[in-house]
Amino acid sequence: MELKRVVVTGLGAVTPIGNDVKTTWENALNGVSGAGPITQFDASKFKTRFACEVKDFDISKYLDRKEARKCDRYTQLAVAASEEAILDSGLDFEKENRDRIGVLVSAGIGGIKTFEEEVGNYYTHMEMGPKFNPFFIPKMIADIATGFISIRHGLRGPNFGTVSACASSTHSTITAFDFIRLGKAEVIIAGGAEAAVCASGIGGFNALTALSTRNDSPETASRPFSKSRDGFVLGEGSACLILEELEHALARGAKIYAEVVGGGMSADAYHLTASHPEGVGAKLVMENSLADANMKPEEIDYINVHGTSTPVGDPSELKAIKAVFGDSAYDMNISSTKSMTGHLLGAAGAIEALFCTLAVQNDIVPPTINFTEGDEDPEIDYKLNLTFGKAQKRTVRAALSNTFGFGGHNACVIVKKFTK
Template structure:
């Protein structure tokens, strides 16, 4: 990859359990807001877990024509809404602002249209065996349809595809967008990720794996990364969009620049289909690779937005990886898991957390890890996990980590634009 082309972020959009716009999301992060509550979208009486981090007060018909919206799954609704916000924020929604042949869309979703698949399958099972399926069943369900819809809306004819790597999906999307621009294949790429898996199948499936918290008596405190009494992750939904743009293209049109994308790392644990490597070997590698590619020193990193799902094994393995990579500098880092507020957006997590990292750099603050009550004796108490309250700090460079079932590891390194 040529190093001549630099990649910056010029627009952002979000729809999350703690805010339905990027600005609301930022305020939720600063205030340590919990997005967890009892599930409203289906009857949970017989489920082990009856709560999640749902997007609230969202009416898709305020954004998308009612007829068109019915032809899309909820994860695509989220994608279109946050992409629209990011495009307007970047000033790219005006005709002629970018060559459509030099602009693309790369989007991540770990599951895609899970609710669509569930409902169509249940309807078929209730029938007499006659295959009566909605003609939009397949195009609503497939995970790559979100970038398809976005590219159609804006007429972007450059690289267009979806990345699927479980919970690392949208970090992979951002990395691929960065690579495409670095290679000169595009000047602008709409990138990010979305997920809408708070369904009977999503909650029931993860319950069967014993992956979800079952703290039904206190949902708002259930996502508690690095706490001794953590008992699993909390499902979230929503999405985030980042506009990645080649620097000279951005400067030529006078664009606002939030941060620069400086490097990335990709690796596999090659260990287990769902459990992380106990020593965090793959996680350590992706952070090292990202720092090396960015040409930075360990001491240049100020903040890590960790994967930090609030699972007993995962949190320990990630901290081991950070200690392995950073040595004594670990005590000068701020570390936080914003999943404590948003829950885990699965394939959408990487984009939502990369946006939190962008905000940390642009606004010089560290979002907190909320819901900390009891120290875990397996974790070094001298590490700054940014427990319970946001902290002011100048953030020059930061890493966002995401890890997915299958052993997929991805890190993206962002820095202040100079």
């Protein structure tokens, strides 16, 4: 069968550097850090006392108080991002076949804050007998954001959330792409959401020694490709992309940001939390995505890397890029926007696919911040254009987004300029 073409027609975001797409994108281009001292709980006794939090978020703009109380923060963020994406797309669901519109908005963890609060309350008051919020389970589970959004708009197409740690929302985007190009849906709201800035989230990642402990300078703590990097900075937020079958989009006169042309998946089959030091799985997933898109390595102008600022992860990813792209690796731009947003876990792939989409549309690459001369790592090849310090203007014909999750889950998606 002939595969249908899939385009991006709407974007929505709530991130540590902006509560909408416009602000998030402007701050990304300007190299603004979203990191700061944790405000959502008392972190004074933790090894890490900072994070990239969403700031001044007002759920009452989207949900009344009663509905908001049924949702964990991660679902609230997903609702906000999805509403912006839907509005941006110009879709009028009253005029659409809602049986053909799906929602795939993923989380790597889901309602961890709700779980922490409910279990903590039980043990604090256990002498009084078990007492749990009737919405405890639906607030906690990692698929509920996608269910909530579909119920809110009466969308009856494909509806579930993929869970693959930090690759979750990239897997959602690829799955949405596949469903549409196979003719199983016409429109899908794809993306991710996460809100793990809580005691158990920070404490758990601290126990893994995964987080930066640069408490004296949170805004410079996420420093991909620097010798002094000491772990990632936990972030929270949500991003959604409206993926749409091309002919459907053209028929309704939709604006088109970019075309989704390929997706790849692989496994490291190596370690629970660490990337393969030689980038074996990363190499395979990029090769798979290029093959799926029927593209040559030299056709990619920008890679938004996983780039979490961890000692093992950063050099292994660059080794994989050099293995796949050869000499053309030196002609492209590479950047880690996690240096600004922090690591949004299950939502990371969605916000980074959004950045790739805007890079393709606007011919500009957001930077990697916090690198300083004298902080070079001998394992990093600085002949690569890692887009340090400032955004760089260039023609971006196509962009690739890398995401790698605990458990060895790898996923990539490719977007390129749309031409009829």
